[in-house]
Amino acid sequence: MDYEIKLPDIGHNIAEVIEILVKVGDHIQQEQSLIIIEDNKASIEVPSPQSGIIKHINVNIGEKIKTGSIIMVLDLLTNEVQKKKQNDSKKYQTIVLPNISNESVEVIDIFVKKGEIIKKEQSIISVEGNKASIEIPSPFEGVVNKILINVGEKITEGTEILILEEVIKSIVDKVILSKELKKDINIKKNKYVHATPLIRRIARKFCINLEKVKATGRKNRILKEDIQKHIANIADLSKTKDNFHLNDKIISHHTEKSINYNFQEFGEVEELKLTSVQKISGMRLSNNWKNIPHVTQYDEVDITDLENFRKKQNLELKLQTKVTLLSFIIKALSKTLKKFPKFNSSLSIDKNKIILKKYYNIGIAVETKKGLIVPVIKDVLYKGIVDLSSEILQIILKARECKLKTSEMNGGCFTISSLGNLGGTAFSPIINAPEVGILGISRASIKPLWDGKEFIPRLILPLSLSFDHRVIDGADGVRFIKYINKMLSDIRYLIM
Numbered sequence: 001m002d003y004e005i006k007l008p009d010i011g012h013n014i015a016e017v018i019e020i021l022v023k024v025g026d027h028i029q030q031e032q033s034l035i036i037i038e039d040n041k042a043s044i045e046v047p048s049p050q051s052g053i054i055k056h057i058n059v060n061i062g063e064k065i066k067t068g069s070i071i072m073v074l075d076l077l078t079n080e081v082q083k084k085k086q087n088d089s090k091k092y093q094t095i096v097l098p099n100i101s102n103e104s105v106e107v108i109d110i111f112v113k114k115g116e117i118i119k120k121e122q123s124i125i126s127v128e129g130n131k132a133s134i135e136i137p138s139p140f141e142g143v144v145n146k147i148l149i150n151v152g153e154k155i156t157e158g159t160e161i162l163i164l165e166e167v168i169k170s171i172v173d174k175v176i177l178s179k180e181l182k183k184d185i186n187i188k189k190n191k192y193v194h195a196t197p198l199i200r201r202i203a204r205k206f207c208i209n210l211e212k213v214k215a216t217g218r219k220n221r222i223l224k225e226d227i228q229k230h231i232a233n234i235a236d237l238s239k240t241k242d243n244f245h246l247n248d249k250i251i252s253h254h255t256e257k258s259i260n261y262n263f264q265e266f267g268e269v270e271e272l273k274l275t276s277v278q279k280i281s282g283m284r285l286s287n288n289w290k291n292i293p294h295v296t297q298y299d300e301v302d303i304t305d306l307e308n309f310r311k312k313q314n315l316e317l318k319l320q321t322k323v324t325l326l327s328f329i330i331k332a333l334s335k336t337l338k339k340f341p342k343f344n345s346s347l348s349i350d351k352n353k354i355i356l357k358k359y360y361n362i363g364i365a366v367e368t369k370k371g372l373i374v375p376v377i378k379d380v381l382y383k384g385i386v387d388l389s390s391e392i393l394q395i396i397l398k399a400r401e402c403k404l405k406t407s408e409m410n411g412g413c414f415t416i417s418s419l420g421n422l423g424g425t426a427f428s429p430i431i432n433a434p435e436v437g438i439l440g441i442s443r444a445s446i447k448p449l450w451d452g453k454e455f456i457p458r459l460i461l462p463l464s465l466s467f468d469h470r471v472i473d474g475a476d477g478v479r480f481i482k483y484i485n486k487m488l489s490d491i492r493y494l495i496m
Contacts, residue, residue, distance in 0.1 A: 332487035440464035
């Protein structure tokens with residue numbers, strides 16, 4: 001028997017579908033959340049009024065819907081069919097990524113671990129696409145038998161996420177007995193908190209333990225007012241007279257002067273929408289700046305001899321692709337990374353280990369019409385200057401034409417941001433996490449240098465090295481940039 005699920009009256013005529021939490025063929029229970037919609041005031045989860053099997057999904061992410069719109073068609077199960085389904089259920093269930101995007105998404109968090117008992121609808125991972133971060137709930141109850149994906153991995157619809165083992169009585173009894181032997185505080189850490197993805201994102205951003213937030217919503221669900229009140233209590237607003245408020249997606253502090261100005265009062269304005277690339281890169285740059293303790297070391301390198309050699313080779317070799325200064329810088333950087341392996345590393349997820357990489361892939365920040373993109377050139381240590389020049393040109397053209405593959409933007413060890421064609425003397429580039437360093441290049445200019453007898457004109461290139469102070473000490477930062485200086489000021493070192 002088919003049953004049409006319609007959008008209930010939410011108090012507003014139109015809302016946008018921002019997440020679809022089920023897929024065709026899913027067995028769902030009454031009150032299970034189906035979609036998340038967003039209006040001008042809040043994100044709302046829409047539950048199912050009946051149990052059954054999803055037969056058809058009538059909405060898409062980003063679609064505007066109104067009260068009474070048909071969301072899904074449900075195949076209602078009789079009690080006999082439900083009982084048969086339960087009896088026929090397998091011991092193991094494989095959870096796959098549902099249809100949330102036409103493109104691949106990145107795994108940014110895994111909320112469960114092997115051996116953990118999870119409930120139906122409990123969030124198991126968080127993924128990030130071009131539009132938003134999405135938490136993926138478990139369609140089953142059970143014990144995590146195996147996790148099949150890793151943080152940072154790109155996955156698509158149908159990718160297997162984890163294998164879930166059926167919760168049988170012996171397992172439950174064993175877990176309960178184990179929990180009884182633990183302290184109360186450990187028991188509390190394992191309880192599941194009912195909250196929307198929006199609330200969970202806010203909690204992670206402000207380091208709030210949701211288990212400590214008093215829930216007042218239906219079925220003990222945490223509402224935005226609950227987390228607002230919790231933050232207010234922590235900040236002791238009654239004494240400081242500061243005022244925190246929760247808007248659509250973030251918590252803002254009045255001391256940051258986050259006032260919604262009507263700029264039209266002061267003159268003519270024009271609004272430009274951010275591209276998806278700008279939104280994603282802006283969010284990541286903001287997070288990297290906040291979470292990584294940056295140190296920037298500046299230096300100047302004499303590239304007079306290098307430039308003379310480069311121009312001479314271009315005249316003599318007459319190659320189809322001219323040899324570029326950037327290819328020499330990338331080559332010098334690869335040798336410097338080999339000399340100083342901590343710069344070619346990443347911090348582990350738990351921040352307790354440094355992961356040293358034995359490969360040398362360099363990302364190049366490229367300005368495009370859609371925003372900043374960082375394609376990656378692989379294995380640069382083992383490539384010659386001519387090959388690097390050709391590959392740099394090709395990958396920059398592909399980036400500007402938006403033809404890059406996902407594989408051509410992944411796996412970077414270190415990034416170069418070059419503003420040499422625009423000008424400027426120095427800048428502080430922001431690290432591209434999970435990398436631990438980035439090299440900024442400004443425009444070279446003629447400067448007078450004292451050779452012991454007189455001032456002579458030399459071509460000087462400004463360098464700006466930003467590095468993660470959790471991994472790299474200041475002294476090593478100086479040694480690193482000085483070694484690059486050595487490579488570029490005397491190109492004979494590049495062949496050693």
